[in-house]
Amino acid sequence: MATVDEYRRHIQHLLTEQAKLVWDKRIQAETIFDTERDRYQLVYVGWRESKRLYGTVLHLDIIDGKIWIQQDGTEVGIANQLVELDVPKQDIVLGFDPPKMRHYTEFAVG
Secondary structure: OHHHHHHHHHHHHHHHHHHHHOOOOOOEEEEEEEOOEEEEEEEEEEEEOOEEEEEEEEEEEEEEEEEEEEEEOOOOHHHHHHHOOOOOOOHHEEEEOHHHHHHHOOOOOO
């Protein structure tokens, strides 16, 4: 059985790797790791021409031993990457899905 410490390592690794994929030098990818409260984010900050760019690409929390995906703006899907790292689907909650719809997925409902 996986531990919360393993989940923390997986999340930090995946967010760090995703941050390296930024191709525009005017955009900074910032990883935010709050291991005390188990909150993890990847945020893009910068400028494109005269427009400000700011947004949360990924936001994950660990709540009651489960990984809650609050925001996923990636193409691959971080849930799929977590499964590839042997995180059981019953330990992953797609928090961005409405609670009444979660039982239609292969993942945990909460």
